[in-house]
Amino acid sequence: MLVSPYSLGCTVTSQLVSATSITELEGLNAKDKIVFLYGEITKEQLMPKNFVFYNPEEHQRIVNLLENSGAQALICATGRNASLAGGIYPFPLIEDGDFDIPSVYMTEEEGTKLIPFIGKQVTLESISERISGKGYNVIGRKGNGKSERIVISAHIDAKKGTPGAIDNATGVIVLLLLAKLLKDYNGSNQIEIVAFNGEDYYAVPGQMNYVRANQDKFGNILLNINIDGAGYKEGKSAFSFFDLTENMQKKAYKVLELCTGIAEGEQWPQGDHSIFIQNGRPAIAVSSKWFIDNINRQDITHTPKDNIGIVNCTKLVEIAEAIASLIKKL
Ligand SMILES: [Zn+2]
DSSP, X not given: OEEOTTOOOEEEEEEEEEESSHHHHHTOOOTTSEEEEOGGGGSSOBOOTTOOSOOOHHHHHHHHHHHTXXXXXXXXXXXXXXXXXXXXXXXXXXXXXXXXXXXXXEEHHHHHHHGGGTTSEEEEEEOOOOOOOOOOXXXXXXXXXXXXXXXXXXXXXXXXXXXXXXXXXXXXXXXXXXXXXXXXXXXXXXEEEEEESOTTSTTOHHHHHHHHHTTTTGGGEEEEEEEOSOOBSSSOEEEEEESOOHHHHHHHHXXXXXXXXEEEOOOXXXXXXXXXXXXXXXXXXXXXXXHHHTTTTOOOTXXXXXXXXXXXXXXXXXHHHHHHHHHHHO
16 A cells, blocks of 8 residues: 555544445435545546646545545545556555545455455554745846747646656756857847746646746747656657647748658647647647657656656657757748
8 A cells, every 4th residue: 555645644543435436425324423535536637626627627626525525534546547546556546645535555356365354453654744845946038028928837846756758858958058159149039048946846836836826927928848758668759739829830840851760749738838829829849749649648757667768869869850940030
């Protein structure tokens, strides 16, 4: 059994009750009990309750029911959920420092062994402590502060338990390459390079800081280019386009035509480019085509497999040169 990240610890002896669906949870008397969640209800990792960028109604409903249930602790049996939790198995159903019911998680197989204990008195001891921290972004700017901004971003943090090579050291390398490639940029836009601190931490503190600081300033952002998951050794790099103007799109295709290792990718929402799209700005998400195509089944990100051995550094140079070339055309 594993402690859910950011969870409070507990020592509880009480009756074990269970729910496998929202309907069962709604009908459950969980007051002062230990709730065992498995099956259908644990198929997706629940978004943190205060997470503003993506939060399905179903997740909010489950979190709400649990918080109002009076449960003393939660035991969750989970499978795989690559699109939201990355490649890990089992995944923590709850990964939320604002959620105060102590929780632990285990594999589906281990969960099966717990089923005979439903209705019985059980003891759960979970040793865990919550330590608060702060997130800061690193931001570099070049050019006239009064002109429109091109924001190039990549998250600098990685999930605990992974080296974070593809997610997202390679993104940071592209930022550094661009800082060099654009050092003599004298075009009409302002270049803003942002290393976001918090994409893989539940409260996304850096992203929230950025949104707060830019509340009235999103309007002057011409384009966001966000790099996340780039440089995988298999397949091509992928540029996915979101709400580009016709003119911008044309210029982007012109650049891609000259890059044999880069193709247009499908749109995907699980990254910091969504911050800009939600605030009405165009964006380009830069990643690896293999990851976008396998977003629902890959078992690499957020695991020890995400190490330097799966990175092709040549692709990072091609990506940085393509972005620099596009920026000079805008
Ligand atoms: Zn990432």
